Amino acid sequence: MEKFKLRIFRYDPTKDTDPYYKTYELPVEKGMTVLAALFKAKEEQDPSISFRYNCRAAICGSCAVRINGHATLACKVQVTHILQKYETDTITVDPIGNVRPLKDLIYDMDWLIDKLKRIKPWFIPKEPPPSDGTEYRQDPYDHHRIDFASDCILCASCMSDCNALKANKDYHGPMVLSKAYRFAADSRDGAKEERLNAVLDNLNLEWCVRCWECTTRCPKEVQPFENIIRLRIMAAEEGYKTPGEIHAEIFEKDILNRGILNEMLLPMKQEGIFGALKRAPFGIRMMVKGKVNFADFFGGHKIKRLEEVQKIYEKAKEKEVKIKLPQIMGVVYEDKRKTRKRANFTETGGNK
């Protein structure tokens, strides 16, 4: 029978000074999940392997780990799939990233819970329920806005692979911000301002680097990144003047007035004349190397047919359109040129 290697992150702080990897050889069985493989190694070879699990059906979110470097639920992916995906005979299982390991694959959850508490992840009603004994009512679009965000099972796969969190552990992280969106955007919720203040504390909401890792990792198609952006749209609508909001205004004006961005004047518009001064070494460096066009200092280049953009801008601003959230479950982006050879493309997502 075909075999594979299950390489597990091992660490017991009561015995080990440093974590290490231990490899177990197992038979490749049809339909076997990585969680089932962990069980098999524990039951048949080494009872000391520790990991969290509960439902075994991608509902509880307990068994999130990193498999060959990327976070997912151990119960949701199959061994054969991982071996094919990485063209390997070894599956490496680590605890999720950005957290403190406690023992083997088990990590300290308190840190995540403390982060969640900051945004009060529960419903705070705007008004008492209707007096006639019926329930709170919501129109279908208002429900649609929070539909995907409500599916979060707090598995923290998104927190694991978040780039901003990797750089700075004070960042709220995608799970927390997405949860904040779920309540702030609920038409029945009465604590929108309080929630926005909590996520904008220290500009935290804008530390996101737009790497789209969280949405790629999420095993429940919650779209954490898209929810972060929706939360920012809400903040802008509520009139918060953040660097992100100023940045968006600069882009919008440049598109309207010249079509493309004026990168030469961007720092000054973004941070004012004094702010821009601290960027002087950078600016001079760029000019010396001939990387920026000096003419842009005085307005510079404009696109052709700019009048079209101006007409579009006016008309678009008049319209109120309810944009639906993307339905991403099982989506394969289909290219119409079927004749094209796709390079090594085996699947659509990180978790399928």
Add this chain to the structure above:
Amino acid sequence: MAELRYAFYTGCSAKGVAPELYNSTKLVAEKLGMELIELEAATCCGAGAVQEKDEFLALTINARNLALAEELGLDLLTICNTCTVMLRETKFKLDNDPELKNAVNEVLKEAGLEYKGNSEVTHFLWELIDGVGLEKIKEMVVRPLKEFKIAPFYGCHIIRPPYLIGYEDPDNPKSIEMLIEVLGGSPTDHEAKLACCGFHSFWSAEDKVTLKLTAMDAESAKKEKADFMVTPCPLCHTQLDAMQPEAEERIGTQIGMPILHLPQMIGLAIGFKPDELGLNKHIVSTAEIVQKVA
């Protein structure tokens, strides 16, 4: 040979802070038999900034960009990862929501335009592989990069999110490595290969997030003894090259990792001089590379 004509969407960076990308793309494309017809009427893609202020406006502006490619009856070719994802996001949303598409087209009508949805959005990297082909590129190599260890840096928006990009497995992409290998170089498997450069949070979290990521990325390539990093995205390039001195200052360590644009790397192998490709326009010195290829 198949016809390799594209509506060329330059994006702002290649026209602003990365002219060496614009020039090297044109040189390399021509030599490889690609015809790039520049969309001189195209606007900025909004880079996610406009999208988070007025999503409908952003979608409409980008529908116009796509309509410009449709006018030419060509697929739209980008040289920037963020342009790629923004334009593909627009296409995804409009193609999957007829009501939204109608609303957008009502606005575009004001300018005598219509978004139909029959041009694809593709990236230079993908067209090198699927359009020109690796065999052809291999034939064109006159100066193999055999003494170079090269660190691929994909940049987020050419692999993620898979529902918008879907070109290759976002967890195990191979396209840049495949190119490095046909040019005769050796790709490194460094830790930050699929990481983020930090660019998009620069104005809000320069010290807290951005520069730390930039430093981690460049250091990860250095750890694997790479001669340079290569990226298909001008935003990653600006962050990793032009901002590398700030990143070094942030962590208090010298790194000095040269960063090449994808077409610059191809160009060196198919016979262009470093100066023609703008290697002299970089902030981190490329002198060692120039010396080696001379």
